[in-house]
Amino acid sequence: MEYEAVIGLEVHAQLLTDSKAFCSCTTHFGDEPNTHTCPICQGMPGTLPVLNRKALEYTVRMAVACNCKISQQSRFARKNYYYPDLPKNYQISQYELPVAEGGIVEIETEEGSRKISLTRIHMEEDAGKLIHDENKPVSYVDLNRTGVPLIEIVSEPEIRTPEEAAEYLRSLRAILVYLGICDGNMQEGSFRCDANVSVRPRGETGLGVKTELKNMNSFRNVQRGLQYEIERQIEALKEGEKIVQETRLFDPSSGATAPMRSKEWAHDYRYFPDPDLLPLRVAPEMVEKIREELPELPAQKKKRFVEDFEIPAYDAGVLTAEPDLAAYFEETVRLFTEPKAVSNWIMTELMRELKGEETGISSCPVTPKQLADLLRSVKDGTISGKIAKTVFEEMYATGKDPAAIIEEKGLVQISDSEHLAELVRKALDDNPKEVEKLLAGKKKLMGFFVGQVMKATKGKANPKLVNEILSAEVAKRGG
Numbered sequence: 413m414e415y416e417a418v419i420g421l422e423v424h425a426q427l428l429t430d431s432k433a434f435c436s437c438t439t440h441f442g443d444e445p446n447t448h449t450c451p452i453c454q455g456m457p458g459t460l461p462v463l464n465r466k467a468l469e470y471t472v473r474m475a476v477a478c479n480c481k482i483s484q485q486s487r488f489a490r491k492n493y494y495y496p497d498l499p500k501n502y503q504i505s506q507y508e509l510p511v512a513e514g515g516i517v518e519i520e521t522e523e524g525s526r527k528i529s530l531t532r533i534h535m536e537e538d539a540g541k542l543i544h545d546e547n548k549p550v551s552y553v554d555l556n557r558t559g560v561p562l563i564e565i566v567s568e569p570e571i572r573t574p575e576e577a578a579e580y581l582r583s584l585r586a587i588l589v590y591l592g593i594c595d596g597n598m599q600e601g602s603f604r605c606d607a608n609v610s611v612r613p614r615g616e617t618g619l620g621v622k623t624e625l626k627n628m629n630s631f632r633n634v635q636r637g638l639q640y641e642i643e644r645q646i647e648a649l650k651e652g653e654k655i656v657q658e659t660r661l662f663d664p665s666s667g668a669t670a671p672m673r674s675k676e677w678a679h680d681y682r683y684f685p686d687p688d689l690l691p692l693r694v695a696p697e698m699v700e701k702i703r704e705e706l707p708e709l710p711a712q713k714k715k716r717f718v719e720d721f722e723i724p725a726y727d728a729g730v731l732t733a734e735p736d737l738a739a740y741f742e743e744t745v746r747l748f749t750e751p752k753a754v755s756n757w758i759m760t761e762l763m764r765e766l767k768g769e770e771t772g773i774s775s776c777p778v779t780p781k782q783l784a785d786l787l788r789s790v791k792d793g794t795i796s797g798k799i800a801k802t803v804f805e806e807m808y809a810t811g812k813d814p815a816a817i818i819e820e821k822g823l824v825q826i827s828d829s830e831h832l833a834e835l836v837r838k839a840l841d842d843n844p845k846e847v848e849k850l851l852a853g854k855k856k857l858m859g860f861f862v863g864q865v866m867k868a869t870k871g872k873a874n875p876k877l878v879n880e881i882l883s884a885e886v887a888k889r890g891g
């Protein structure tokens with residue numbers, strides 16, 4: 413029997429507000445534990461939370477970008493549970509009346525684009541953080557994160573493969589980053605994903621028993637975790653076992669998932685409307701204003717790149733994943749109007765150098781103007797494409813202009829035909845056996861001779877010219 417997976421994702425995105433959701437404490441990350449707290453976010457009795465207007469605006473921005481239906485009236489609810497990092501013993505969230513419902517996120521798959529429906533987007537506050545001592549049986553609690561505003565974006569169970577799940581997360585993250593409402597940093601936990609997954613015989617429409625996966629802190633780990641879990645469930649069903657509804661933890665080192673706790677049900681949380689907070693009315697004027705001010709979103713930008721710059725959809729997808737990168741590409745193309753050449757260079761040489769840089773293109777020491785100058789010097793024949801790679805590495809390491817590096821290192825391409833012809837003849841004379849084979853029809857040896865000339869010139873010979881001269885010379889010798 414063939415099985416298929418049914419995947420629904422719950423994403424928590426931390427909003428980039430300066431202050432917390434219901435008090436004026438700063439949301440700044442990475443400071444000394446418990447330095448950003450007050451009686452409200454510590455959950456002292458008698459305090460009253462007040463909603464951060466910015467947090468609401470950001471939530472509506474996301475809802476508008478995803479074409480959600482924005483509720484005229486929504487409500488905050490208390491989600492009751494006990495945990496040492498939650499002094500109030502409840503989290504302010506939304507339950508039966510979320511800020512937004514419905515909506516879609518478009519993803520690219522191998523079979524073309526697909527629309528994944530959203531169930532809802534709601535607002536909530538984050539809990540604190542436990543820090544476990546590695547040497548002693550002691551845990552500490554840091555409440556700096558307590559009360560930081562989050563939105564939870566819940567998808568319908570329409571995702572079918574781990575690859576689609578990763579693609580959905582990439583799209584969602586890109587939208588949040590473009591909107592400027594979340595930094596999308598998975599390592600720091602400002603973009604987190606839990607996955608609900610079940611399997612069923614292909615063709616069936618009912619849903620199987622699902623498990624919830626946690627602790628997947630990268631796109632790759634989401635894919636790995638889902639892959640493992642899908643295979644585990646299929647194996648179990650084939651063996652005639654029952655799937656248990658539970659929460660499972662992904663272990664990045666083994667790639668496996670293991671039971672964490674039996675799955676809690678909504679009624680376990682005893683949700684009820686938070687009596688400290690008024691019902692939330694979102695003014696239609698506010699929604700309209702946000703709609704008007706919406707920036708160009710990744711999907712639109714990607715479409716525009718394909719149409720205006722005539723680059724493949726794949727390239728456009730990579731280049732528009734981050735708004736800064738897209739801006740870098742556009743500025744370089746403005747200065748050197750060969751989009752495909754610019755795109756190739758950014759996607760190979762530049763991305764290779766950027767690998768491991770957490771801050772991405774913003775830490776790139778090569779300006780769009782310098783990159784445009786480099787590509788121009790290849791086009792006008794000053795240097796070869798191969799040498800350009802060396803020059804680029806040097807530019808990246810030193811921040812110097814390409815012209816200065818070419819000058820300093822004497823890298824100007826040799827396009828003197830007389831000189832190159834001499835080198836070609838020498839290469840042929842020095843390798844009589846290879847010449848014999850070449851003349852006998854082993855055309856592949858052309859590359860060998862071009863290589864000899866390149867070696868003699870330390871890679872500076874104009875490869876196009878060398879090829880032409882070599883062909884002429886070989887023809888002369890009877891090839």
Ligand SMILES: [Zn+2]
Nearest residue numbers: 435437450453
């Ligand atoms: Zn506070």
